[in-house]
Amino acid sequence: MEQCKVIAITNQKGGVGKTTTTVNLGVGLARQGYRVLLLDADPQGSLSVSLGLKQPDDLPVSLATILQKVMEEESVPVECGVHHHAEGVDFIPANIELSGIEVNLVNTMSREYVLKSHVSHLRKHYDYILIDCMPSLGMMTINALVAADSVLIPSQPNFLSTKGLNLLMRSIARVKRQINPGLTMDGILLTMVDSRTNNAKSIIASLRSTVGQNLRVFQSEIPYSVRAAECSNEGKSIFAHDKTSKVAQSYDALTKEVIELERKETHRSRSDWVR
Ligand SMILES: Nc1ncnc2c1ncn2[C@@H]1O[C@H](COP(=O)(O)OP(=O)(O)OP(=O)(O)O)[C@@H](O)[C@H]1O
Numbered sequence: 001m002e003q004c005k006v007i008a009i010t011n012q013k014g015g016v017g018k019t020t021t022t023v024n025l026g027v028g029l030a031r032q033g034y035r036v037l038l039l040d041a042d043p044q045g046s047l048s049v050s051l052g053l054k055q056p057d058d059l060p061v062s063l064a065t066i067l068q069k070v071m072e073e074e075s076v077p078v079e080c081g082v083h084h085h086a087e088g089v090d091f092i093p094a095n096i097e098l099s100g101i102e103v104n105l106v107n108t109m110s111r112e113y114v115l116k117s118h119v120s121h122l123r124k125h126y127d128y129i130l131i132d133c134m135p136s137l138g139m140m141t142i143n144a145l146v147a148a149d150s151v152l153i154p155s156q157p158n159f160l161s162t163k164g165l166n167l168l169m170r171s172i173a174r175v176k177r178q179i180n181p182g183l184t185m186d187g188i189l190l191t192m193v194d195s196r197t198n199n200a201k202s203i204i205a206s207l208r209s210t211v212g213q214n215l216r217v218f219q220s221e222i223p224y225s226v227r228a229a230e231c232s233n234e235g236k237s238i239f240a241h242d243k244t245s246k247v248a249q250s251y252d253a254l255t256k257e258v259i260e261l262e263r264k265e266t267h268r269s270r271s272d273w274v275r
């Protein structure tokens with residue numbers, strides 16, 4: 001790929017599948033030959049645990065260390081804090097220290113740009129950087145939206161989640177208007193879908209026909225399955241845990257949709273340039 005694409009995986013609602021999607025889309029992209037970096041931007045450190053780090057709070061270097069250095073205007077080497085996972089992705093872990101950093105960010109100059117400043121050095125080494133956001137719309141998530149080129153929103157198909165989407169969309173629109181005009185929406189990913197229930201079916205149908213008019217709702221839907229929950233305990237992706245499962249097939253299909261998006265965007269910007 002000529003250019004790196006940075007995707008913020010975000011939803012202020014907790015437990016909707018952000019971390020699971022970051023791991024499995026990330027490994028999915030690496031399996032297609034892309035160079036991938038996953039950033040844990042959540043002090044819970046779930047991404048780090050899902051990638052096999054048992055005690056992220058004990059780590060001497062994490063995303064918090066990097067952001068602290070950026071705030072102190074120290075230079076940070078690109079390899080700082082980077083771990084290599086056996087399934088071919090790199091990642092920068094996070095831990096509880098990140099919540100202290102979020103507090104410090106509020107009183108820092110250019111506070112919205114701290115993560116972007118480091119991400120811009122990382123771009124030349126990767127094709128995709130995925131940021132696993134925490135379940136809030138606080139300063140850390142704003143930093144992720146400012147550092148990103150696009151946003152992917154995992155959401156469970158239930159009424160409360162779709163209500164929260166409006167709030168999220170407003171925050172994204174504000175960041176786009178005021179700070180990051182190039183920010184685009186990749187779309188909404190339906191997660192933990194139990195397609196046997198009529199409630200899920202009717203919410204999905206109404207979401208696709210209403211929200212879907214203005215916003216992409218990915219064709220791939222991630223089914224509810226205990227397989228998805230099992231693999232994070234093992235520090236593996238669903239592809240290593242059970243590659244024949246429906247969840248693996250869905251994340252593989254999502255990966256292809258995400259790659260296809262990029263292909264279309266590149267094509268569009270080339271033809272804009274020609275004109
Ligand atoms: N498709 C799925 N089917 C069943 N369980 C799932 C699925 N995807 C994720 N889970 C489980 O649901 C829980 C929440 O998922 P995950 O941690 O990915 O959500 P999150 O949005 O990152 O949460 P948080 O807001 O706390 O960061 C986890 O225990 C995870 O293993």
Ligand SMILES: [Mg+2]
Nearest residue numbers: 018019042046
């Ligand atoms: Mg998470």
